[in-house]
Amino acid sequence: MVDLVSGEELWLWRRQAQQQAIAQDIPAAELDWLLQEMIGLDRLSLRLELFKEQPQILLRLPFAELMQLWEQRVATRVPVQYLAGATTWRNFVLRVSPAVLIPRPETEEIIDLAKDLAKDLAKQLAAFQSGHWADLGTGSGAIALGLADAFPEAVVHAIDRSSEALAIAQQNAEQLGLSRIRFYQGDWFEPIASLQGNLSGMVSNPPYIPSRLIAELQPEVSRHEPHLALDGGADGLDCIRQLVSAAPLYLKSGGIWLVELMQGQADTVAQLLVAQGSYRQIQVHADLAGIDRFVSATRI
Ligand code: GLN
Numbered sequence: 001m002v003d004l005v006s007g008e009e010l011w012l013w014r015r016q017a018q019q020q021a022i023a024q025d026i027p028a029a030e031l032d033w034l035l036q037e038m039i040g041l042d043r044l045s046l047r048l049e050l051f052k053e054q055p056q057i058l059l060r061l062p063f064a065e066l067m068q069l070w071e072q073r074v075a076t077r078v079p080v081q082y083l084a085g086a087t088t089w090r091n092f093v094l095r096v097s098p099a100v101l102i103p104r105p106e107t108e109e110i111i112d113l114a115k116d117l118a119k120d121l122a123k124q125l126a127a128f129q130s131g132h133w134a135d136l137g138t139g140s141g142a143i144a145l146g147l148a149d150a151f152p153e154a155v156v157h158a159i160d161r162s163s164e165a166l167a168i169a170q171q172n173a174e175q176l177g178l179s180r181i182r183f184y185q186g187d188w189f190e191p192i193a194s195l196q197g198n199l200s201g202m203v204s205n206p207p208y209i210p211s212r213l214i215a216e217l218q219p220e221v222s223r224h225e226p227h228l229a230l231d232g233g234a235d236g237l238d239c240i241r242q243l244v245s246a247a248p249l250y251l252k253s254g255g256i257w258l259v260e261l262m263q264g265q266a267d268t269v270a271q272l273l274v275a276q277g278s279y280r281q282i283q284v285h286a287d288l289a290g291i292d293r294f295v296s297a298t299r300i
Pocket residue numbers: 101104205206207208209217221229230231
């Protein structure tokens with residue numbers, strides 16, 4: 001499954017593909033990322049077009065297939081990460097498929113927040129960085145992997161309703177050698193009923209987009225990413241409401257509740273946590289773009 005192409009031939013195609021990208025409002029950097037992932041050309045060689053001088057370049061897939069992948073990117077707006085089957089997230093390269101949401105850069109911060117919150121708690125309660133942590137709606141496994149990496153003593157429980165997503169998450173864990181993650185298929189906390197009162201923390205990036213807004217998202221998202229991972233019901237908060245009401249049964253006293261949400265939802269979610277009555281230290285956290293993106297709380 002390899003092919004040979006001359007540097008000149010590849011250069012000519014890339015130049016035409018770059019023009020296509022510009023015309024279609026697709027970041028031209030995505031083309032180079034695809035060339036790096038699928039052919040293994042290095043970034044500098046692409047930037048300086050050094051590859052043009054190479055008489056022959058060994059491709060990991062037939063050139064025609066590469067051209068076809070790019071055609072799909074442009075014509076049907078398939079996200080480049082699905083075409084490459086991979087994305088980078090924190091310090092990981094993760095496998096992705098259309099069965100899972102492509103992990104977003106802003107979600108990377110949820111791991112640092114979990115670490116900071118756990119550090120504060122560890123001052124009062126030893127063993128907070130160990131113990132049991134849960135990632136509800138794990139998708140590609142990104143958050144579970146981030147937690148396992150951040151808390152080397154912890155056992156991480158990764159749950160998803162989709163068995164296809166779990167298969168991807170499991171492959172990612174195996175590939176990264178993170179063996180302290182247990183995977184479960186099911187609805188939110190339901191598969192980990194035996195851990196009631198035992199969780200040090202729960203982290204989730206649940207579906208939170210209001211149903212009527214899904215069609216308005218960029219076509220890469222609305223046409224290709226799993227709606228199961230996006231659609232949060234009429235006001236986007238269906239899943240978050242479930243996480244607010246179910247978590248107190250599972251978190252130990254002092255345990256952390258940490259959830260990602262959409263711009264404009266933070267105050268409502270903070271009110272839901274107050275009204276539930278089992279939480280203290282409710283905090284809203286902005287992401288690097290300054291958007292209120294996460295809410296955390298501590299189980300009383
Ligand atoms: N952040 C994602 C987006 O912008 C949505 C993820 C989610 O619903 N949890 O499309």
